[in-house]
Amino acid sequence: MKAKTRLTLLFTLITATILLVFAFIIYYSAKKSRENEFYAVLKKEAITKANLFFNAKVDAKTLQDIYRNNRQILNEVEVAIYDTNFVLLYHDALDIDFVKENRQMIDQISRHHEIQFFKQKWQVVGLEHQFENKTYIITATAYDQYGYKKLNSLLQNSAIVFVIAIVFIYLAGLFFSKKAFEPIKEMTNKAKNISATNLDLRLNTNGSKDELGELANTFNEMLNRLENSFDTQKHFVSNISHEIRTPLSAIITELELSTNKNRNIEEYKVVIQNVLSDARKLVKLSNSLLDLAKASYDPSKIAFKAIRVDEALLDARQQVQHANTHYKIDIHFEGDFEDDRHISINGNEYLLKVAFANLFENGCKFSENKQSKVSVSFTDEHILLAFSDKGIGISANDQKNIFTPFYRGSNKIYADGNGIGLSLTQKIILLHKGTITITSMPNYGTTFTITIPHI
Template identity: 30%
Template sequence: MKIKDRIALYFTLISTSMLLAVLCVVYFTFMKFLQADFFERLTDRTMVTAKLYLEADEISRDALSDVRHKYLQKLNGEVIRIYDNQNRATFIGDSAQYWTKATINAVRKKKHLQYKDGERQVVGIYYKDNQGDFVILAAATDQGTHNRLDKLLKIMLFTFISISIIVLLLSRWVAKKMLKPLKKFMEEVKKVGAKNLEFRVEESQTKDEIDLIAQSFNHLMEDLEQAFILQKTFVANASHELRTPLTRMMITAELALSKARDTKAYQTVIQSIVDDIENIEHMITGLLALAKMDLELIESQLSPIRLDELLIKIQKEWKQHKNLDLEIINHLTDNVAIIVSANLVLLQIALDNIIANAFKFSDNKNVSCHLVEETDLLLIKIIDQGPGIRASERDDVFKPFYTKAADAGQKGEGMGLYIANKILHLFNGNIKISAEQKSAFIISLPILKQ
């Protein structure tokens, strides 16, 4: 059974049960009220009978009977008896005993007695008169009450069935309306696949359970997307970062083996290979740290880093292949102000990726790097001489596997800027494209508080 139907059924059962309880209370209350009212009517008839027969001494018995039948409406199955102190029926023409002596004596003892005898209601009173002590008993069937209760029961049954149907239909409508966001959520979940892990279900502002489910699902999708991207990122970045030193090692080794050389030349070659292996080891360490993408694990590898020294190191490495114009602008006299907390290998990978991207899309023209201190942040502004990034692409260049290589005639995996952005976020940093200069990237990192 669907949740919608279960909610409608449970709500209907609860509502109809409460309605049934209320109707039963009303029915039995009304029934007791009518019974009590009929008992009072019977009591009144016994009192009237006592007044007519016992106190009106000068009127004959037949005349009293005529008055009684003329002015008192006869009840259904009505029987009235007056008993003297010998428990004999008297005054009324019908002298049948009708009630037992035990009942008559019970009335004498209790002074007033009322009870039900099957469908008949009986009232008895003890009446003391100058003529003696008498017991007056009256019984009748309250047919009017039975008729009223039958009609009331039919009305209540019709009302109960009608309201139950209305409640069921309304509860189904309410359940459908309440579960509409859940149905929409399920339809959106069906759209998720391996090819669109970036898809997110719509979150409402109701802050209800369905919204919490949507938030939890989106968080799960973020983790799955990151895990999926991480797998591709690691492969792409490993290929991206390790290809150059491996190629250099291979070329160096082949050149060394191409002809006989002296010991010093071999030592130089071996030292070069050792340096490349050491760089590869650092790269692998950084790539593994990046693959974890876990801030708690990264935090244990953070250390104070002077940005100016790191940029000078990067400049020397790039100067072997490119012409990197590095300009450091620092208005502070205390050099401690240009220290940040980061992982050295990862931060260099991020900066290298951004610089490599600048060289690639500026056709290997000069790239300048400016270091500026601003309030509690250090800004690194990397400017190239390329065509820049169009405004429509600025939100996409930091997405994984996004590349504009078709426009620039360049090859690439589309991972460089994504990796750089992820790394900088690990260190509470940020990267954006300058609003004033479309060929400039601005990197911001918080200054390490001493």
């Protein structure tokens, strides 16, 4: 069942329940009002006839004739008069005697002075009447044909109005729910047309600030993220293809040239060295891509533990110098630390070593003296790492894109690279809830400052 139909039925059900309760209250009030009014009429008729009998001394036969004549055209009140000893003094129609009074009833009236009750649909009232210091018991009964007719008419009319109202409410609910869900239907149809090939499409918000407008804005924001993700993925795949194709093409070319004619041992050695160099580039690229994938994981999927930053820096320096023995890396602590907590962070050891190694390698690679330095300092809440070099520096234009994957600035002519290292380093630092900033001036060197909260 669609939400529109379900909402319409729920609205109709709630409204029908309210109408039903309202109609019941009206009908019940009308019923009780009719009863009370008719009891008052019975009481009035009983007292009137008692006064005719006692005060006016109208004989019983005349009163009975009046009763029988009126009974043919009206629902005349049947009255009976007793003394307290259950002696019948007068009765309108003893042969009919609808109430059929008994001694128990007379005694009950004497005790309560007045009673009211139903006998089938006939209403009966019994009361005491004083005349010449004597107490008499009077009963009066009649069938309120006119009142019951009005009550039945009220019930029938209420039922008809209720049914008509329910139909009208259902149709009105259907109409308004359709109007209310039109924006959602429009959003659904628009969303169905959005695919990977046209992620630039957006839902119309029409400047609305209601819940639907908020939903459309949220959906559009999600599409913005998806579009950026798809564009990044396309860019990523394009760059990967280029980075992999270049060394592979060089390897194929070297091998094809070496098979065209016989060469001496020295020439084959040169070919092998060239192929080996390109193969190493591929291995380095593959390792960088794997590290980039690890740094892009959900943080909840990565194992974190207490890591000493000084040990991670020493391991990263050893790793870089093992691959490049001519690189010089200095680690300088700007203050003593008495508590291991000041030098420890909650992190992933492998990823931190990758980040530090990338910064060490970059500093040495783009410096004529092949030297990089890191200064370590502390605050109450953070560890500060400043990776600096005296290299060629980075232009202001390149600094804007330095952390973009596969971006290589104007300094690419000085050293090989694939443009992954710095973007990978930034991802790792962000993963550890830290920040990384760059300060650089061409021909004067570069400083990368990392701030990471310690344990």
